[in-house]
Amino acid sequence: MTQSAARFENFDFGFSHDRFSLEIRSKPEQHTSLANDVLVGLGRTPKSLPPKHFYDEVGSRLFDQICDTPEYYPTRTEQTLLERFADDIVRKTQPRCIVELGSGSSRKISTVLAAVERTRTRCRYIPFDVSHSMLEVSSRDLVKRFPWLEVHAIAGDYDRDFDALPLSGPTLFVFLGGTIGNFTPREATEFLSKLRSHMKLGDHLLLGTDLVKDHDVLNAAYNDAAGVTAAFNKNVLSVINRRLDASFDVDAFQHVAFFDHAQARIEMHLESLKAQTVQVRALGMAVEFDSGERILTEISRKFTRPRVAHMLKTSGLRLDAWFEASNGYFGLSVARGG
Ligand code: SAH
Ligand code: AVI
Numbered sequence: 001m002t003q004s005a006a007r008f009e010n011f012d013f014g015f016s017h018d019r020f021s022l023e024i025r026s027k028p029e030q031h032t033s034l035a036n037d038v039l040v041g042l043g044r045t046p047k048s049l050p051p052k053h054f055y056d057e058v059g060s061r062l063f064d065q066i067c068d069t070p071e072y073y074p075t076r077t078e079q080t081l082l083e084r085f086a087d088d089i090v091r092k093t094q095p096r097c098i099v100e101l102g103s104g105s106s107r108k109i110s111t112v113l114a115a116v117e118r119t120r121t122r123c124r125y126i127p128f129d130v131s132h133s134m135l136e137v138s139s140r141d142l143v144k145r146f147p148w149l150e151v152h153a154i155a156g157d158y159d160r161d162f163d164a165l166p167l168s169g170p171t172l173f174v175f176l177g178g179t180i181g182n183f184t185p186r187e188a189t190e191f192l193s194k195l196r197s198h199m200k201l202g203d204h205l206l207l208g209t210d211l212v213k214d215h216d217v218l219n220a221a222y223n224d225a226a227g228v229t230a231a232f233n234k235n236v237l238s239v240i241n242r243r244l245d246a247s248f249d250v251d252a253f254q255h256v257a258f259f260d261h262a263q264a265r266i267e268m269h270l271e272s273l274k275a276q277t278v279q280v281r282a283l284g285m286a287v288e289f290d291s292g293e294r295i296l297t298e299i300s301r302k303f304t305r306p307r308v309a310h311m312l313k314t315s316g317l318r319l320d321a322w323f324e325a326s327n328g329y330f331g332l333s334v335a336r337g338g
Contacts, residue, residue, distance in 0.1 A: 020143045024155045073217065078176060090116055098116075125151045177208055204334055263299075276288075
């Protein structure tokens with residue numbers, strides 16, 4: 001264990017090497033409370049599961065493939081925004097530390113790090129994700145690409161493992177991809193309020209939000225022709241089979257996703273193609289499905305600028321700057337403690 005690793009001895013450390021360390025705050029079998037979520041979410045009507053369980057190694061790879069489908073506009077739209085405004089954002093926030101929540105493959109952060117590099121300053125990068133595999137691969141790439149960068153990756157669940165981050169100086173918290181939209185309004189406010197409680201004077205939040213737009217564009221983004229989103233959705237059943245010794249027949253469910261105008265959100269479901277009973281042996285649970293019955297697996301809320309400002313305000317944050325794609329598809333906010 002290196003010195004920097006030893007400083008965090010409360011946690012079970014992965015490893016530390018050169019300028020990259022991986023801190024494991026909870027292991028895959030613990031960190032997502034899958035057993036409890038299945039007991040509660042599949043034990044009631046209507047059935048539901050929280051989206052964090054999508055992201056095992058296969059699911060994380062499928063999400064990355066979704067980002068490259070022609071229909072899924074959020075990733076490339078947000079990336080274009082970052083390319084255009086990263087210098088402004090870095091000048092405004094002057095980070096010495098960047099914490100990225102749900103960092104995934106860390107694809108977009110290089111654009112921000114390149115902007116930091118152009119200011120001839122340095123910062124530490126702390127990616128935080130449930131996906132160990134993604135953290136390792138992406139962190140190794142980043143330290144290679146930026147010879148000055150120190151990466152301290154944290155594998156854990158940001159709903160519960162978020163305290164005592166190894167922050168150093170003015171911090172830019174980054175939450176991209178529109179992932180805030182995967183929370184209900186109440187969950188989003190709770191999450192941002194908790195984040196706010198970690199922010200000191202001089203810290204900022206960079207938040208990506210997907211915006212309300214033409215319904216055909218929205219529906220296509222979650223129903224790509226190649227079926228990658230369908231595979232991503234169904235993968236959660238394989239996760240439950242593997243981790244909880246369940247008997248889901250993945251082919252007996254179909255992917256359903258649509259934009260609900262009233263709630264301004266995409267709903268993603270898995271629909272049972274027949275009446276069936278699924279055993280979840282690790283929980284001693286039998287789950288009955290009617291033909292056509294659905295499990296709500298994800299919501300993805302779409303915002304307007306006033307709604308983002310309101311959400312931030314309700315969470316004790318203040319919208320400082322707003323960058324919007326020229327087609328109005330996606331918005332980036334810079335916020336600070338109110
Ligand atoms: N920020 C990236 C990835 C978005 S996908 C982008 O903009 O493209 C959502 C990411 O959040 C995944 O990498 C997933 O593993 C992670 N994630 C989901 N729920 C999480 C949780 N509760 N705690 C930590 N990470 C989580
Ligand atoms: C991670 N999150 C913002 C994605 C979204 O668009 O809500 C997850 C996703 N689900 C289906 N496609 C992408």
